[in-house]
Amino acid sequence: AQSVAQPEDQVNVAEGNPLTVKCTYSVSGNPYLFWYVQYPNRGLQFLLKYITGDNLVKGSYGFEAEFNKSQTSFHLKKPSALVSDSALYFCAVRDRGYQKVTFGIGTKLQVIP
Amino acid sequence: EAGVTQFPSHSVIEKGQTVTLRCDPISGHDNLYWYRRVMGKEIKFLLHFVKESKQDESGMPNNRFLAERTGGTYSTLKVQPAELEDSGVYFCASSQGNRYSYEQYFGPGTRLTVT
Numbered sequence: 001a002q003s004v005a006q007p008e009d010q011v012n013v014a015e016g017n018p019l020t021v022k023c024t025y026s027v028s029g030n031p032y033l034f035w036y037v038q039y040p041n042r043g044l045q046f047l048l049k050y051i052t053g054d055n056l057v058k059g060s061y062g063f064e065a066e067f068n069k070s071q072t073s074f075h076l077k078k079p080s081a082l083v084s085d086s087a088l089y090f091c092a093v094r095d096r097g098y099q100k101v102t103f104g105i106g107t108k109l110q111v112i113p
Numbered sequence: 114e115a116g117v118t119q120f121p122s123h124s125v126i127e128k129g130q131t132v133t134l135r136c137d138p139i140s141g142h143d144n145l146y147w148y149r150r151v152m153g154k155e156i157k158f159l160l161h162f163v164k165e166s167k168q169d170e171s172g173m174p175n176n177r178f179l180a181e182r183t184g185g186t187y188s189t190l191k192v193q194p195a196e197l198e199d200s201g202v203y204f205c206a207s208s209q210g211n212r213y214s215y216e217q218y219f220g221p222g223t224r225l226t227v228t
Contacts, residue, residue, distance in 0.1 A: 004155075032215055034215075034216060036219070041221075042221060043116075043117070043204065043219045043220050043221035043222055044156075044204065044206075044219035045219070046216045046217075046218065046219075049215055049216055051215055090156065094215075098169075099144060099146070099161050099168065099169070099208075100158050100161065100169055100171075100172075101146075101158065101217060102155075102158065103148075103155050103156040103157075104155060105153075105154060105155045106155070106156075
């Protein structure tokens, strides 16, 4: 079985400050990890993924995420938040060899001007 | 390239009625998935098609839900008869058939409200 935990319902950060959205996962094998973002009244948009290799992966809009195998975490980060980053962020995991993706409950990011 | 499209964007029906949701994947994508998000909960997997075949339907809630993908192109998800707990946002996603395409591309979703 695979699962994802996003411990924060909401994260508030001031514009220009660094942001972190937390994610931990559980999977029986080696994971593929993803971050998606949902803007109001829009579908989920792919941000970035970890497949293998470098633990720090870079994605769209200046976002990055760090894979930590020992802590089974995949936190999303950005050095300087923008008001336009305000949205709902979903972490997701997929066990290798399977197509089924398991999502977290989502974290609402609010960037305050 | 057009993205994944879903129709309708919003549907309001009464308990006991039937609703059919449609998904058009990205052209050339063999894999098609259905997910559902009930308000405030996580996005849950419903099923996965490879072309016209159901690869995994372990997430389908019960036999009131029927998914089809005739000809391996668009897919429909029918709920008959609808119950109050079926309310939520139904997402469709697609991905390429080769093993190097790992991310799934999502449509805007259909918001289903059962009253």
